[in-house]
Amino acid sequence: MSTAVTEIPQESRVHYLNVSYGVKSWLLTVDHKRIALLYLVSITFMFLVGGVAAVLMRIHLIEPAGALVQPETYNKLFSAHGIIMVFFFLVPSIPATLGNFLVPLMIGAKDLAFPKLNLLSWYIYIVGALFTLYAVISGGVDTGWTFYTPYSSTYSHSAVIPVAIGVFITGFSSILTGLNFIVTIHKMRAPGLTWFRLPLFIWSIYATSVIFILGTPVLAITIFLLGVERLFHVGIFDPAVGGDPLLFQHLFWFYSHPAVYIMILPGMGVVSELIAAFSRKRIYGYTMVAYSSFAIAIISFLVWGHHMFVTGQSIYAGLIFSVLSFLVAIPSAIKVFNWTATLYKGSISYEAPMLYALGFIGLFTMGGLTGLFLAALATDVHLSGTYFIVAHFHYIMVGGAVMAYMGGLHYWWPKISGRMYPDMWARVAAVIIFVGFNLTFFPQFMLGYLGMPRRYAVYPPEFQVFNVMSSAGASILGIGYLIPLVYFIWSMRYGPIAPANPWGAKGLEWTVPSPPPTENFEETPVVTEEAYDYAPIPEGQHG
Amino acid sequence: MADLVAHGVAHRDEHGSAGAHSQNLRHHFDNMSQQFEAGNLGMWVFLATEVLFFGGLFASYTVYRALYLPGFEIGSHLLDVRFGAANTAVLIGSSLSMALAIRAAQTGRRNAQVFLLVLTMILGAAFLGIKFSFEWRNDYLEHLIPGVNFLYRPEWGANAPHVQLFFCFYFIMTSLHAIHMIIGIGLLSVLTWMAARGRFSPDYYTPLEVSGLYWHFVDIVWIFLFPLLYLIGGRYGIGGGH
Numbered sequence: 001m002s003t004a005v006t007e008i009p010q011e012s013r014v015h016y017l018n019v020s021y022g023v024k025s026w027l028l029t030v031d032h033k034r035i036a037l038l039y040l041v042s043i044t045f046m047f048l049v050g051g052v053a054a055v056l057m058r059i060h061l062i063e064p065a066g067a068l069v070q071p072e073t074y075n076k077l078f079s080a081h082g083i084i085m086v087f088f089f090l091v092p093s094i095p096a097t098l099g100n101f102l103v104p105l106m107i108g109a110k111d112l113a114f115p116k117l118n119l120l121s122w123y124i125y126i127v128g129a130l131f132t133l134y135a136v137i138s139g140g141v142d143t144g145w146t147f148y149t150p151y152s153s154t155y156s157h158s159a160v161i162p163v164a165i166g167v168f169i170t171g172f173s174s175i176l177t178g179l180n181f182i183v184t185i186h187k188m189r190a191p192g193l194t195w196f197r198l199p200l201f202i203w204s205i206y207a208t209s210v211i212f213i214l215g216t217p218v219l220a221i222t223i224f225l226l227g228v229e230r231l232f233h234v235g236i237f238d239p240a241v242g243g244d245p246l247l248f249q250h251l252f253w254f255y256s257h258p259a260v261y262i263m264i265l266p267g268m269g270v271v272s273e274l275i276a277a278f279s280r281k282r283i284y285g286y287t288m289v290a291y292s293s294f295a296i297a298i299i300s301f302l303v304w305g306h307h308m309f310v311t312g313q314s315i316y317a318g319l320i321f322s323v324l325s326f327l328v329a330i331p332s333a334i335k336v337f338n339w340t341a342t343l344y345k346g347s348i349s350y351e352a353p354m355l356y357a358l359g360f361i362g363l364f365t366m367g368g369l370t371g372l373f374l375a376a377l378a379t380d381v382h383l384s385g386t387y388f389i390v391a392h393f394h395y396i397m398v399g400g401a402v403m404a405y406m407g408g409l410h411y412w413w414p415k416i417s418g419r420m421y422p423d424m425w426a427r428v429a430a431v432i433i434f435v436g437f438n439l440t441f442f443p444q445f446m447l448g449y450l451g452m453p454r455r456y457a458v459y460p461p462e463f464q465v466f467n468v469m470s471s472a473g474a475s476i477l478g479i480g481y482l483i484p485l486v487y488f489i490w491s492m493r494y495g496p497i498a499p500a501n502p503w504g505a506k507g508l509e510w511t512v513p514s515p516p517p518t519e520n521f522e523e524t525p526v527v528t529e530e531a532y533d534y535a536p537i538p539e540g541q542h543g
Numbered sequence: 544m545a546d547l548v549a550h551g552v553a554h555r556d557e558h559g560s561a562g563a564h565s566q567n568l569r570h571h572f573d574n575m576s577q578q579f580e581a582g583n584l585g586m587w588v589f590l591a592t593e594v595l596f597f598g599g600l601f602a603s604y605t606v607y608r609a610l611y612l613p614g615f616e617i618g619s620h621l622l623d624v625r626f627g628a629a630n631t632a633v634l635i636g637s638s639l640s641m642a643l644a645i646r647a648a649q650t651g652r653r654n655a656q657v658f659l660l661v662l663t664m665i666l667g668a669a670f671l672g673i674k675f676s677f678e679w680r681n682d683y684l685e686h687l688i689p690g691v692n693f694l695y696r697p698e699w700g701a702n703a704p705h706v707q708l709f710f711c712f713y714f715i716m717t718s719l720h721a722i723h724m725i726i727g728i729g730l731l732s733v734l735t736w737m738a739a740r741g742r743f744s745p746d747y748y749t750p751l752e753v754s755g756l757y758w759h760f761v762d763i764v765w766i767f768l769f770p771l772l773y774l775i776g777g778r779y780g781i782g783g784g785h
Contacts, residue, residue, distance in 0.1 A: 109571065110570065110571035111571040113571075113581040113585065114581075114585060115571065175589075175592050178588075179585055179588045179589055179592070180585075182584075182588050183581050183584045183585045183588060184581075186584055187577055187580055187581040187584060188571075188572075188577075188581070213588055213591055213592050213595075214591065214592070214595050215595075216592070217592045217593070217595040217596035217598075217599070218595055218596070218598070218599040220596060221596050221597075221599035221600055222599060224715075224719075225600075225603070225715070228690075228711070228715060231690075232689060232690025232691070233690055234689040234690045234707065234711050235704070235707075235708070235711075236603075236708070236711055240704075241704040241707060241708065242607070242610075242611055242614070242704040242705045242707075242708045243607075243708065244606075244607075244610075247603055247606060247607075251599055251602075251603065254599075519570075519571075524573065
């Protein structure tokens with residue numbers, strides 16, 4: 001199909017994007033690269049929907065009495081924002097787009113192990129997303145993204161069932177994606193590509209897949225039990241007939257705390273790639289960074305109780321969950337220190353992806369450290385249920401996961417689209433996002449510390465200054481996200497043609513043309529070197 | 544899962560008499576053993592997911608059983624252990640015939656494959672028949688189905704809500720298990736059709752192997768459900784007895 005690729009000019013070369021045309025060739029594709037693009041379009045749409053909900057909330061909170069909507073509508077806005085952003089954007093974001101695109105390319109395989117299953121995952125995601133969007137349009141839910149009983153059962157008067165079905169269905173998309181990655185990484189690696197030669201992105205995707213496989217089914221059964229309770233009017237979580245609402249919280253957080261690491265672990269993998277590529281150095285302590293992904297995945301299953309310090313679980317359970325939660329800081333810190341050590345004496349260049357990676361390190365560190373406030377029993381009693389929590393997890397999920405996702409999207413965009421994005425605009429957007437993000441969420445730490453509870457449509461007037469700052473930051477952040485949306489679309493047609501390896505980076509994905517041919521590699525590559533095997537920097541060039 | 548099972552179906556009719564290797568090898572695999580191992584590992588990973596899926600239920604059941612032991616004992620007494628025992632025997636028999644069907648593929652006996660697969664399906668259907676038409680029907684007549692026609696009995700006293708909770712879990716667990724059985728029978732009917740057309744050989748029987756893993760898993764779930772629901776504190780079990 002694509003013989004003598006290098007000699008033929010770019011326009012006439014057959015690659016995965018121009019090998020066939022038409023809606024059908026996309027909707028029935030089993031090419032992991034095309035499926036990655038299907039995901040990219042879908043989750044971008046969901047990101048915009050969730051973002052609109054966030055914008056409406058921030059406009060509403062400019063006035064202490066509420067500027068825009070009724071309190072019921074406000075409840076539905078924050079629920080829609082949380083459900084859509086967590087289950088339909090953040091969880092699939094890096095794994096389903098960059099992971100789908102890159103896992104086979106990085107390990108020298110022609111495709112994922114189960115290509116049809118991969119396409120099925122996308123369709124399952126779409127069905128789940130349609131259910132949820134239908135529910136949001138037809139009345140919405142007011143339970144928050146956590147679906148706590150009895151808000152979602154006895155006292156619910158909103159469309160809990162269709163949303164729950166949507167989340168339940170989408171869970172299977174995650175499970176099948178994780179299954180596909182695990183099998184692919186185990187069985188499809190190119191000759192010579194041993195486990196400790198794998199890019200760290202692959203390690204983090206593998207750890208993420210383990211959480212997909214082991215966590216998501218528990219969320220599925222939890223939502224199933226909730227659905228049974230609603231549909232048959234029995235009391236699994238209803239104390240009136242012997243049920244226990246706390247059981248719902250235990251089951252929910254058994255998935256949903258590991259889910260936080262589903263969101264951040266792939267981001268850590270992306271950042272490892274970016275730091276290595278733009279410092280032109282092997283990641284310092286490669287092995288420890290690889291193992292720390294696994295440590296995070298394993299510990300993540302043992303900390304769910306820290307969401308329940310104030311729910312009346314026993315003090316001993318609280319103590320143990322507190323200690324275990326502190327343990328997560330160790331592998332997380334290993335990663336941060338090792339990235340920083342990689343920068344030391346590196347040949348650093350500040351391309352747009354690198355700006356996102358550096359932003360990630362700073363914001364993730366802040367998110368992680370404020371997490372320790374919440375893992376400590378005494379401070380958590382004061383901070384639980386306040387804006388401090390909101391700020392903390394947005395530093396992890398937006399400042400961490402979304403920054404890494406944006407950085408990865410820029411870094412691999414030449415490979416994905418075959419075109420370069422406008423570099424100046426990309427750097428400007430990265431800075432705008434960083435500034436907008438901090439202005440949005442840093443004031444929320446203050447608000448939470450001062451005692452403003454989350455999920456309230458109104459607040460006392462003394463909190464207005466911080467709320468106005470936050471809303472102003474949100475508008476800057478929104479602009480920061482719109483700029484890349486515009487220039488990515490622009491670059492697909494007008495961007496300069498990208499070479500096979502625009503960054504001079506290491507890794508098998510840069511050895512194939514941009515965009516890659518459908519079968520990725522004409523001949524299965526043989527790997528003879530470590531990951532990130534950058535040439536030593538000549539003495540004179542050290543900074 | 545469909546993808547695991549469909550391995551090798553893609554190029555079925557292209558070269559009727561070509562060797563099993565070229566015919567069944569999907570383009571993105573290097574060789575047959577890589578493809579076999581991938582399919583096998585895929586099913587094992589899927590079963591790990593299933594373990595956690597049922598694990599959430601088992602954990603919830605265990606918590607409530609520990610909290611409300613008297614109510615759960617009453618509930619357990621109301622189940623008929625004879626049906627449960629019969630079904631256990633039927634299911635273990637079906638696992639045996641499934642394993643023998645794979646053995647028949649490995650030794651290249653086509654008629655034996657078809658016979659054993661049909662036998663597995665019949666035993667699976669027998670399990671469902673006993674479950675639905677005897678056990679659940681009796682439960683319905685005795686007003687034991689929560690959300691449908693559950694009635695508190697005076698002799699249960701304050702335990703009545705907990706008896707209902709027991710039956711909630713009984714029906715959720717057994718119906719989820721039954722759904723898995725029905726999916727398994729669906730898989731088996733496809734496999735039977737493939738076996739009858741001579742699709743499997745000693746070199747290529749991945750779909751049989753991975754579906755067999757699934758079938759045995761569903762069997763094992765029942766092996767846990769049976770003592771948990773029927774025997775512990777049940778009519779003939781420890782801690783039971785009127």
